[in-house]
Amino acid sequence: MTVGTSGNRIVIVGHGMAGARLAAELPAHSPDVKVTVLGAEPHRAYNRIMLSSLLAGTVDESGVELAEAAGHGIAVRPGVRVTAVDPAAHTVATDRGDMLGYDHLVLATGGRALVPPVRGLDPERLPARVAVFRTLDDCRRILAVAARARRAVVLGGGLLGLEAARGLAARGLDVQVVHPVGHLMERQLDPAAGAVLARTLAGLGVTTHLEVAATAVDAGPDGVRLALSDGRELETDLLVLSCGVRPEVTLARAAGLTVNRGVVVDDRLRTSDPDISALGDCAEHDGVVTGLVAPAWEQARVLARVLTGENPRERYRPRPPVTRLKAAGIDLAAMGDPEGGGDPDVEELSFSDPARGTYARLRIVGERLTAAIMLGDNPSVGTVIQLFDRGAPVPLDRRTLLLGRSRDAAAPTTTESPALMPDAATVCQCNTVRKGALVRSWRAGARTMDDLVAATRATTGCGSCRDAVEGILDWLSAVDTPDTAEEVAA
Numbered sequence: 001m002t003v004g005t006s007g008n009r010i011v012i013v014g015h016g017m018a019g020a021r022l023a024a025e026l027p028a029h030s031p032d033v034k035v036t037v038l039g040a041e042p043h044r045a046y047n048r049i050m051l052s053s054l055l056a057g058t059v060d061e062s063g064v065e066l067a068e069a070a071g072h073g074i075a076v077r078p079g080v081r082v083t084a085v086d087p088a089a090h091t092v093a094t095d096r097g098d099m100l101g102y103d104h105l106v107l108a109t110g111g112r113a114l115v116p117p118v119r120g121l122d123p124e125r126l127p128a129r130v131a132v133f134r135t136l137d138d139c140r141r142i143l144a145v146a147a148r149a150r151r152a153v154v155l156g157g158g159l160l161g162l163e164a165a166r167g168l169a170a171r172g173l174d175v176q177v178v179h180p181v182g183h184l185m186e187r188q189l190d191p192a193a194g195a196v197l198a199r200t201l202a203g204l205g206v207t208t209h210l211e212v213a214a215t216a217v218d219a220g221p222d223g224v225r226l227a228l229s230d231g232r233e234l235e236t237d238l239l240v241l242s243c244g245v246r247p248e249v250t251l252a253r254a255a256g257l258t259v260n261r262g263v264v265v266d267d268r269l270r271t272s273d274p275d276i277s278a279l280g281d282c283a284e285h286d287g288v289v290t291g292l293v294a295p296a297w298e299q300a301r302v303l304a305r306v307l308t309g310e311n312p313r314e315r316y317r318p319r320p321p322v323t324r325l326k327a328a329g330i331d332l333a334a335m336g337d338p339e340g341g342g343d344p345d346v347e348e349l350s351f352s353d354p355a356r357g358t359y360a361r362l363r364i365v366g367e368r369l370t371a372a373i374m375l376g377d378n379p380s381v382g383t384v385i386q387l388f389d390r391g392a393p394v395p396l397d398r399r400t401l402l403l404g405r406s407r408d409a410a411a412p413t414t415t416e417s418p419a420l421m422p423d424a425a426t427v428c429q430c431n432t433v434r435k436g437a438l439v440r441s442w443r444a445g446a447r448t449m450d451d452l453v454a455a456t457r458a459t460t461g462c463g464s465c466r467d468a469v470e471g472i473l474d475w476l477s478a479v480d481t482p483d484t485a486e487e488v489a490a
């Protein structure tokens with residue numbers, strides 16, 4: 001067991017998605033560690049990415065709970081904020097007035113929602129009808145106001161803002177999105193895809209105002225008035241701010257650790273102090289702050305193996321992320337940089353059918369997908385994600401990917417048939433669960449969906465892979481008898 005040079009006490013600051021996962025991983029790798037998790041939020045660990053579904057009403061609060069790390073050697077203290085770290089003394093101080101010693105400290109402090117510098121908005125004291133969207137308490141607040149509201153405005157047309165807008169529209173509110181850029185989700189989409197998405201949203205009760213910023217907010221007990229940069233004014237009952245997230249680095253900075261945008265870490269997730277690590281939304285690895293759960297959970301896996309000595313050589317290697325919008329009635333997956341760096345051999349393919357809300361764009365360099373946008377009903381989206389993820393060569397007939405059909409209309413795409421899916425295909429992006437792992441778990445006795453989920457954690461992140469995992473389970477149930485086992489493994 002490695003941990004610190006002097007002992008085995010690990011203190012984790014932050015009981016969010018990264019901290020909770022690390023706390024669950026550590027004892028699995030070494031029964032000797034003594035883990036204390038200090039979390040400022042007063043709740044049990046919960047799945048933050050499912051807050052969009054909670055807002056939309058497709059799950060209730062029990063549906064966002066995360067499996068708790070429990071058992072020998074683990075102490076979780078919810079509602080306790082760490083106020084200072086003393087790297088020389090190896091101690092942290094809490095807002096309860098106590099002090100804890102550590103051999104190794106892990107910062108998993110996540111990020112905080114940005115309140116834009118708009119007249120009438122004080123980040124420390126938002127008016128009752130104005131909320132950010134980051135925590136369970138934020139979500140409860142939004143829902144409490146929404147229950148008595150007819151209209152909502154969402155400031156910010158990025159991924160989270162649109163999930164919030166769609167969720168509120170699904171609850172029957174008249175929703176408007178105000179976005180300062182010329183098209184929606186500009187970090188993931190090109191202008192054409194943004195336009196198709198805006199049209200789809202309009203059909204779902206969400207109006208968008210583009211290239212316009214909020215200049216002032218006047219919030220009273222009965223409503224909110226929002227002044228826009230083009231001179232217009234919007235009146236609403238609820239204002240949701242979705243203007244970006246900043247890594248929470250206050251403690252790290254005060255402790256003298258190296259901080260850029262996030263707390264700077266190396267491939268072992270070590271900060272500039274070898275006895276302190278950082279992971280998740282607060283960490284910056286190789287110049288990148290990810291803000292996504294898949295890298296946070298992969299970092300937790302790596303850090304657990306490094307700290308417990310199970311594999312001190314393990315290193316964090318980021319994978320290019322795939323972004324999916326979790327909103328009923330909108331199917332969107334985006335990966336890579338759609339504008340990409342001007343490679344002369346790039347092959348650009350696109351298809352647009354705005355009336356049906358469909359848009360697909362692929363960038364191919366050297367027979368490999370370097371970026372893709374798949375919006376609307378496209379049966380090949382799973383295949384596209386797999387090819388991008390594995391860096392595998394694309395099929396000769398590109399139409400299979402772009403339109404979900406090939407010259408041979410009878411030929412299934414790999415997502416239509418689990419049998420054709422290679423073992424290396426990542427089925428659950430959040431937990432990096434490959435088809436091969438699902439097959440092995442089945443063989444080891446996991447014969448129901450619950451068993452497979454418990455064995456692999458597939459579906460426990462955003463949940464968008466549930467259909468694919470169920471498809472694999474059905475296929476295994478049908479074909480994986482002892483006689484066919486070798487065929488399945490092929």
Ligand SMILES: Cc1cc2nc3c(=O)[nH]c(=O)nc-3n(C[C@H](O)[C@H](O)[C@H](O)COP(=O)(O)OP(=O)(O)OC[C@H]3O[C@@H](n4cnc5c(N)ncnc54)[C@H](O)[C@@H]3O)c2cc1C
Nearest residue numbers: 014016017018040048049081082109110280281291292293
């Ligand atoms: C509504 C919503 C939807 C999302 N959807 C997706 C998605 O579909 N896919 C995806 O990949 N990502 C999504 N994300 C982002 C994802 O939730 C984050 O990447 C993930 O939560 C990062 O985990 P973390 O533990 O680093 O941070 P967090 O989950 O934010 O946890 C950090 C915790 O640390 C605590 N903390 C901070 N400072 C202290 C302190 N001093 N003392 C004690 N505790 C402290 C905080 O209170 C918090 O509980 C979504 C986020 C939101 C808000």
